Amino acid sequence: MSTETTLAAGQATASPERLYGVCDYYDAESLLTDGERRVLGRLRSFLDEKAHPLLADHWERGEFPTELGQPLIDLDLMEPAELTGGASGAEPVPARGIYQGFRIFELARTDASLATWYTAQAGLFRTAIRVGASEAQQREWMPRVIDFSLKGVFSLTEPESGSDIAGGLSTTARREGDGWILDGAKRWIGGASTADVLAVFARDVADGQVKAFLVEREAPGVTLEKIHGKTSLRMMQNAHITLTGVRVPEAMRLHNVNSFRDVAAMLRAMRSDVAWIATGLQAGAFEAALGYVNERKQFGRSLGSFQLVQEKLARMLGNVTASLSLVVRLTEQQAKGIYRDQESALAKMQTSLLMRETVALAREVVGGNGITLDTDVARFHADAEAVYSYEGTHEINALIIGRALTGESAFTR
Structure with a gap:
């Protein structure tokens, strides 16, 4: 994947100092500092030189390129x-x-599985600790989360509950002495096979409220099975997790998670990450x-x-530009604590919807070669389907927005 892309004949080319060129038509990159751009430039070089040559083969085999993990860290x-x-x-500033x-x-612009793998730690698991852990727990765990010496995954979705997880969560937690006993199952947990701990959400049988626990991956009673037969995010290793009488000490319970309201606060913060993935994936396909x-x-x-090809290119660019504008503004709002x-x-729903159209148009203009892995387009096209569904389906996000607009909940009761 080239660093810069030449615009149509008769127009200026993107400045060589810019990272994102034509896919960032309104220059959102200008919001970055020089230091941030240097770090992202190093990431770009690594992805282009080390990661990209491995992607097609590993995607086809359904295996994650583990040799990229530590260099990325x-x-x-x-x-x-x-x-x-x-x-x-000095005192670190986030x-x-x-x-x-x-x-x-940048990660998603190269590959959605790489972005999902990294964000499982930097987004989902880190948010679980940031929002769910007590101050004392954060002091102990957060530095290890940041340097990856404590790898974790977010284990919420279950075999029978995805969109209805708020009411349908069936994994149970029972207090016993100075600890807890967990029973149940989780599904679609990406990166679980290489994690140190699983952030497991379970319903307390005593009060019916949702609690969260850090469960060691190799703890007695924990069984992981790789989910086979996927046609999307094939490199990402998703697991079906079974928990049978798993003992967890009270010290490993996330003390600030005491209801699903606390879980919802995590989801609220994490959906912006998925919207960025959807936007980067579009840029890569375009x-x-x-x-x-x-x-x-x-x-x-x-x-x-050809005229018809140029029309499709213009639509793709419009989708990428609209999506990037959405996620940038959302991120600015969240930086203010909003x-x-x-x-x-809204950001997750709309960027995913535009992503679906963008990858379809990309595959269309590439023609028959668009269904092979040689052009990258087929990989983006297939992986978009997983991104479209995870962290809240289109319908669930639409109902969240509709509830805010009307004051009426249309969720099934």
Whole structure:
């Protein structure tokens, strides 16, 4: 995947200093500091040189390129010392939300599985600790989350409950002495096989409220099975987890999670990450399609010179631009401490909807070659289906927005 893309004939080309070129038509990148762009530039180089050559083969085999894991961690992307002041010994300042968003965008622009794998730690698990852990627990665990010495995954979805997890969560937690006993099952948990702990959400049999626990992956009673036969996010290793009489000490319970309301606060914060993934995935598909049509010749001329192809390219660019505008503004709001369910839901719903159209148009302009892994378009096209559904389906997010607009809940009771 090239760093820069040339615009149509007669127009200026993107500045060589810019990372995102034509896929960032309104220059949202200008909101980044020079330091943030340097860190993202290093990530870009790693993804282009080390990651991209491995993707098609691993996607086809349904295996994650584990050799990329530690080098990605070593890039120090979550809270880079040069951005937070950590290297100087001063009190670290958290990396800005806009940088974190573009980090997700950059990963997803290369591959959705890589973005999902990294965000499982940097987004889902970190949010579980940030929102759910007590101050004492955060002091102990958060530094290890940031440097990946404590790897974890967010284990909420169940075999029989996805969209209805608020009322349908059936994994149970029973207090026994100075600990808890967990029984139940979780499904679609990405990255579980390489995690140290699973952040498991269970219903307390005593009060019926949802609690959360850090469960060691290899604890007695924990069984993981890889989910086979996927046609989307094939590189991402999703697990079916069975918990049978699993003992967890009280110290490993997330003390600030005492109802599903607390879980909802996590989801509210995490949906913006998925909207960034949907936006980055679109950018990757658009760039791959644009590069292809500018090189491919039919009827003695490049595909990019045909009117119908240019119309589809314009629609794709419009979708990417609209999506990037949405996630940037949402991130700016959240940086001010403004978190609203309907705003996160709107961003996830709309970027995913536009993503579906963008990848379909990309596959269309690439023609028959768009169903092979050679052009990258097929991988983006297939992976978009998983992103469209996870972290809240289109319908669930629409109902969250509708409830905010009308004051009436249309959720099934």
